[in-house]
Amino acid sequence: MNIEELIGKGYFPIELPPAFNTKKLGDNASLLKTHFDSLNKSEKKKYRETISSVFSTPKVGLSRRLMGIPNPIHQIELCSVIMDNWDNIQDIFEKSSISASSPIDDETGERALTTKLSFGEFKDTCLEDSFDKKFELKTDISKYYPNIYTHSIPWAIHTKEIAKAPENRNNFKLYGNLLDKAIRGSQSGQTKGIPIGPDTSRVISEILGCTFDHFLQEKFSLTGFRFVDDCYFYFNSQAEAERVFKFFQSLLTDYSLDINEQKTEIKKLPYPFVSDWSVQLATFYIRHNEKGQKTDIKNFVSLAFKLTLENPNDSVLKFAIRKLIYSKIFKSNWHFFESLLFKIGISEPVTLPDICRFLLTYKKWVNKRRLKKFIHQIIDDHIYRGHHYEVAWALWIAKSFKVKINKPQAKEIFESSDIISIIIAFDLLQNNLIDKSIETDHLKNEFTEDGLINDWWLLVYEATFKGWITPNNQNLISESPYFSKLKDENVFFYDPERQLDQIVFKKPKDQQEPEEIEAFESYKFLSIEYF
Numbered sequence: 001m002n003i004e005e006l007i008g009k010g011y012f013p014i015e016l017p018p019a020f021n022t023k024k025l026g027d028n029a030s031l032l033k034t035h036f037d038s039l040n041k042s043e044k045k046k047y048r049e050t051i052s053s054v055f056s057t058p059k060v061g062l063s064r065r066l067m068g069i070p071n072p073i074h075q076i077e078l079c080s081v082i083m084d085n086w087d088n089i090q091d092i093f094e095k096s097s098i099s100a101s102s103p104i105d106d107e108t109g110e111r112a113l114t115t116k117l118s119f120g121e122f123k124d125t126c127l128e129d130s131f132d133k134k135f136e137l138k139t140d141i142s143k144y145y146p147n148i149y150t151h152s153i154p155w156a157i158h159t160k161e162i163a164k165a166p167e168n169r170n171n172f173k174l175y176g177n178l179l180d181k182a183i184r185g186s187q188s189g190q191t192k193g194i195p196i197g198p199d200t201s202r203v204i205s206e207i208l209g210c211t212f213d214h215f216l217q218e219k220f221s222l223t224g225f226r227f228v229d230d231c232y233f234y235f236n237s238q239a240e241a242e243r244v245f246k247f248f249q250s251l252l253t254d255y256s257l258d259i260n261e262q263k264t265e266i267k268k269l270p271y272p273f274v275s276d277w278s279v280q281l282a283t284f285y286i287r288h289n290e291k292g293q294k295t296d297i298k299n300f301v302s303l304a305f306k307l308t309l310e311n312p313n314d315s316v317l318k319f320a321i322r323k324l325i326y327s328k329i330f331k332s333n334w335h336f337f338e339s340l341l342f343k344i345g346i347s348e349p350v351t352l353p354d355i356c357r358f359l360l361t362y363k364k365w366v367n368k369r370r371l372k373k374f375i376h377q378i379i380d381d382h383i384y385r386g387h388h389y390e391v392a393w394a395l396w397i398a399k400s401f402k403v404k405i406n407k408p409q410a411k412e413i414f415e416s417s418d419i420i421s422i423i424i425a426f427d428l429l430q431n432n433l434i435d436k437s438i439e440t441d442h443l444k445n446e447f448t449e450d451g452l453i454n455d456w457w458l459l460v461y462e463a464t465f466k467g468w469i470t471p472n473n474q475n476l477i478s479e480s481p482y483f484s485k486l487k488d489e490n491v492f493f494y495d496p497e498r499q500l501d502q503i504v505f506k507k508p509k510d511q512q513e514p515e516e517i518e519a520f521e522s523y524k525f526l527s528i529e530y531f
Contacts, residue, residue, distance in 0.1 A: 001086075001105050001112055003029045006079045010112030010199030013067040015057050015389060016420060017353075017396035018498045019427075024491045025072055033080050035485045036073065043481040047073045050453040051188050052195055053419050057389040058350045060313055064387075066146075068195025071457050073482060074186035078200050081182055085175040092157065093206060096213035100125065100225045103202050113199040115227070122227045126234070127273060130223055133234035136267045137241040141229035141252060142260040145201060146193040149256035150180045153204060156211035156255070179204065205229070208255065215251055220244055241266045277307040281320050290330045294337075297327065301340045305347070317348035321355070328505045334365040342374045349378060352393035353500065360400060361502040372403045379409050388418045395424040400499065402433060410434045414443065419459045426468040427496050440469065447471035452483055461486070462493050 008026020025032070036044070050071035057065045070078075082089065093102040100122035106114040117125065130136070141147075154163035154176025162168060163176060172178055183194055183204070194201045209226060216222060222244070224233035231248070235241045245266070249259050281304060286296040304320035321344055329337050345355045359366050375394045382390035391413065398405055405413075405428060413425045422443075428434045443459075447469060451460040463469040464477050465487060473479070477487050 001083075003033070003076075003079050003083045005112045006083065006199060007072075007076060008112075009106070009109070011075060012069060012493075013055060013057075013197030014111065015067060015197070016055065017392055017424065018500050019396070019424070019494050019496055020420065021495055021498060022072075022493060024489070025076075025486070025493070028486075028489045028491055029076055029079065031489065032072070032485060032491075033076050036076070036482060039481050046449075047453060047482060049185055049188050050074055050457065051455045052186055053455050053458045055197075055388050055392075055420055056386060058387070060315055065196060067197040068187075069458060070186035070195055070198065071453060072486070073453075074182050075198065075200070077185070078179065078182035081175060081178045082200060082203055088157075088175070089203065089207060093210050096210035096226075097217065098213050098222055098225050099206065099210055100227045101202075102206055102210065103199070111199055113202055115202075117227070119227060122225055122230075123232075123273075126225055126232045129225075130234035133223055133236055134269050135235045135238055135241050136269075136271065137224075137231070137233045137235065137245055137265075138267070139231050139245060139248065139264040140260045142258040144205065144229040144257070145196045147257055148192075148194050148204070148208065150183050150191045150194070152255045153180050153183070153207060156208050212248070212251055212255075216244070216248060219247060238266060238268070275311070275314065277311050277314065277316055278319060280307065281316070281323060284323070286323075286327045288327075290332050293327060293330060294333045297324070297333070297337060297340065300324075301344065304344075308347070315348075315350070317344055318350055318354075320344075321351045324358075325354075325503055329362065331365060334362060335367065338362075338365075338367060338370065342370070345374065346377060346381070349382065349387075349390040349393070352378070352390065352397070356393065356397050356400065357500050357503055359397065360500060363401075366401065368401060368403065371397070371401055375403055376406065376409065379405070379413075383409065383412045383416065386416070386418070388420055391418060391421045392424060395421055395428065398433060399424065399428055399431070399496070402431075404433050407435045407438060410438050414438060414440050417455075419456065422459055423462055423494055426463060426466075427494070430468070443469060444472055447476060448473070449476070449480070452476075452480055458493060465492055466494075 004026045006026075007029040008023045011022040011025070012020050036047075050073055052071065053069040055067040055069060057067055059065050093099065096102070100117040101115040103113040104116050106112060108114075151163075154174055157163075157176035157179075158168075158174055163174065168174060168177075170177070172181070184191060186195065187193070194204050205228060209228065213226060220243075222233055223235075224231070226232075233241070233244055235244070245259075245264070252259060281300075284296075284300050284303065286300060287293055300320070300323070304317055308316040341355050341358055344351050359371070375398050378394040379391055382394075395405070395413075397403070405425070410425060410429075413421050416422070425434060426440075429436070429438065429440075443463075446456045447460050447464065448471075451457065461477070461483055464471055478484050
């Protein structure tokens with residue numbers, strides 16, 4: 001891995017529609033770092049602190065997760081520090097023999113980094129290694145990423161004693177201080193939290209996590225593993241489990257973190273390893289003939305809805321829709337299946353990317369009149385709530401199928417603070433999918449020098465670069481010591497030609513379940529509430 005890959009593949013949250021990417025930025029990351037370093041003090045002072053753009057995504061139920069899109073100035077700086085000290089950081093990872101989530105190169109090429117084990121492999125390994133233990137301690141850290149105290153990063157790397165010594169608090173020969181500074185710089189100087197989304201945050205969280213593992217391993221002989229902030233440890237007595245839990249709790253307190261008590265429990269064998277609902281869905285057989293397929297899919301989705309009501313805190317529909325990918329839909333069943341897809345999307349909008357893949361795969365059968373109603377309903381349901389993810393994916397589906405957005409909805413989008421949806425809406429506007437008479441001049445108030453470093457930075461740069469908006473200062477980008485260089489190198493962040501891959505079907509098998517369950521276990525990582 002290098003800085004080009006860490007920026008080019010591991011920068012933007014994976015939850016964004018596919019047009020958003022940082023490949024061009026990654027290709028020029030080293031050049032841009034050199035350029036920034038060459039700026040004089042007064043020029044650098046303008047960029048001392050920036051603010052990340054925000055992308056609100058759904059969790060389970062009514063709760064939300066705020067993804068962070070840091071300004072490239074500080075994100076490139078952070079990536080540079082990580083890569084310059086990668087060998088030392090890996091030494092920290094190697095101190096832990098219980099981490100299942102240490103970052104490794106993503107050989108699929110989808111991201112820069114992935115975890116050493118998938119979530120499914122982590123759970124299986126826990127079961128295998130705990131064969132002779134009666135008790136399971138399951139616990140995790142409360143709102144891990146948002147609660148990380150940035151000053152605790154140098155504590156974990158250099159020890160508290162060294163990092164907190166008066167002569168070392170601003171000693172930037174300590175790379176822990178450089179990491180702390182770069183993260184604080186990207187969030188207006190705040191010391192609480194790290195951005196959710198970039199692969200760099202996986203690195204930071206594991207620096208802390210492996211440090212906690214090291215302290216636990218020094219004091220106890222542990223059976224079990226940690227995956228990000230999910231900990232599963234195994235014992236032969238309740239007293240042993242309680243001792244480890246109390247020590248772990250005090251350890252977290254020492255690093256300004258808290259245990260998630262609602263997700264903490266000690267269980268004694270026998271206890272189930274997987275939830276009943278996941279077994280019911282994973283082992284549900286869908287036939288490969290026209291009549292049987294329609295009946296089975298209807299029953300399967302009905303069961304998924306029933307299990308959703310019974311398990312409101314679990315991502316049942318997100319789990320269920322992935323099983324449907326294994327069924328190649330007959331043309332005679334598409335109209336019925338399409339209706340069920342729309343019902344799933346309205347019920348659980350986090351499934352919209354999967355629904356988009358289905359629609360793209362069966363594009364020639366999609367009923368655009370029904371699709372338009374579905375898209376408009378999603379926007380109506382979520383625009384007033386500030387639900388960026390739902391609106392952005394509805395707009396992306398609209399773009400993919402050339403569905404027009406009505407003027408009242410477009411007006412609400414352009415008057416919102418939803419940066420991602422506004423960018424997609426500008427694309428729709430350019431392609432006559434939004435009425436050309438829509439008012440966007442009010443956005444020029446954000447197109448200022450400050451707009452390049454506050455939470456509007458992505459929209460201000462991209463809309464100016466692409467000519468969607470002409471700022472009051474027409475030389476806004478060219479007068480910027482930093483962003484002018486991005487423009488000179490033809491760096492952009494929105495590529496309308498990028499699209500999700502269509503579903504690739506395998507030959508039908510009489511018994512697909514084992515392979516499906518494995519796929520579901522890997523996918524389940526996306527629904528873990530460790531943020």
